Amino acid sequence: MGRSRAAQPDSKPADGLAFLLSQVGAHSALRFAERLEPLNLVPAHVGILRVVKEGNGLSQQALGEALGVFPSRLVQLIDELEERGLVERRKNPADRRTYALHLTEKGVATYEQLGRVAREHQETLCAALNESERAQLASLLSRIATEQQLAPGVHPGFRKLGGPPKA
Amino acid sequence: MGRSRAAQPDSKPADGLAFLLSQVGAHSALRFAERLEPLNLVPAHVGILRVVKEGNGLSQQALGEALGVFPSRLVQLIDELEERGLVERRKNPADRRTYALHLTEKGVATYEQLGRVAREHQETLCAALNESERAQLASLLSRIATEQQLAPGVHPGFRKLGGPPKA
DNA sequence: GTGAATCGTTACAGTCAATAATCATTTTCC
DNA sequence: GGAAAATGATTATTGACTGTAACGATTCAC
Known part of the structure; x- marks a missing residue:
């Protein structure tokens, strides 16, 4: 975190990495949600469309299971x-x-349009990086996701976990 | 997204990077919040403690301005x-x-303990990467954050942006 | 010195999601 | 074959959370 004092030698070069991850990730989610607004959709809709498209004729129960909602x-x-x-x-x-x-x-058709929207979003979001750097970033993130057992395509969403600290 | 058919040659190697970012980021935020629970704190508290610690004797107004709350x-x-x-x-x-x-x-004292908690969190989160890879990741993310004009230490939070799509 | 602006606070309202209850259908098992 | 338990979808309810607006105290402008 804030290492505004040059006194201590910054033991960890990647200090604050977890925060950075969460910060950039939230930003990505927020900006993507903005792009969805004109289509009258929310992020959760996108996941549903994807799973419905691939799981031919699944039930709502199965869908909920797959997405964790x-x-x-x-x-x-x-x-x-x-x-x-x-x-x-x-x-x-x-x-x-x-x-x-x-x-x-x-x-x-909408799902295909969403693919284009997602690409535009990603293009804007990663404007600072060239193609090979993006691949690098994707590789590093994938390895974290795998090791942390995050299911591909399943967003942790923002569900309650244990209630707020009771005052 | 989902390229489960091997037909098309995966034009973009880093397709889904924005999603991955948001997914891992949300995961990081969620896990960090879990670690805060025993301390009876929520993530927003941490940001406040940090800014209060560094901005000597600032007002609530100034704090809100700095944190965007x-x-x-x-x-x-x-x-x-x-x-x-x-x-x-x-x-x-x-x-x-x-x-x-x-x-x-x-x-x-609590703030210092939070530093330790954050480090443990990061250690667990990035277990898949070695030290140099973490530095790489941090560098890539920092460049995105800078280019996207994300203020250091300010979390986008999850605030409303334009109302949900009216059904 | 009066009126506008500022700071912190409280009150209010709208949104949202998780839990529990409901209804129809199906499976189990005697 | 039929009663009882289980399952899928839906609705109702409850509770939390957050942004807006109103409020009282204090300070600033002129």
Whole structure:
């Protein structure tokens, strides 16, 4: 952290790295969310579209499991995507309790647009680095993500963990 | 994103870098918050302690300005820190509207302990990387942070930006 | 010296997400 | 074959959190 005094010899060169990570990461998330606004989407929608696209006709339960979000929260999110005509809930004849989730044609198109938005976002975010440096950064981050057992494509989100310190 | 089909030749090697950044960053923030729980502190407290420690006797207004938090929110946060005996609000004889914020002895001790906690956190988080790789990562991130005009030590927090997409 | 501006505080309101309860359907097991 | 337990989706409720606005005290401008 703040080493504004030149007295001590900065024992660790990478001191504050964890903070830097969290800072830049939050910035990335925030800026991406901004880019999503014109599309009337929130970050959680993007993850849903991705998983729905690849997991052909999965149930809401399975989706929630894959993304780590509560089923009750999924209901609203999918409602919104359905209202926008991006996702449809098809009846599952085998098990009439569950829905089979599918992307509509518009949903596929939107998903592709999201790819472009994400690329633009990344381009802006990493403007300071050249191509090889970006690859380096990605490699380092991937290794951290793997070692920390972060599931690819699953965002930790910002869910409560133990309640705030009771005053 | 998801390039699960080997058909297309992965045009960008660092595709998904922005997501990775946000993912690992959120993970870092979450884990750090967990480590703060036993101390009965939240991440925002840490930033406050740091700025109060260095800005000798600044006002709440100035603190809020420096950290980008609303004065009304600061009231509660400083209340909590004062209850825990880490910070004190001294009367400012020059301007009786403002308080001069100072760390107590216990506050200084706690701040030093936070340094240790942060180092442990970082050690665990970056276990996958050796010392030189950490320095590399820190350098790359610093360049992004600078280019993106992120103020050192100021966390973007998770504040609203434009209201959620109205359904 | 009166009025505008500033600081800290409190009150208020809107948003959001997790828990628990509900309803339909399906599976288990006797 | 049928009652009871389990499962999926949904709704209701509760609680936390945060930004806006109003408030009282003090200081500054003129």
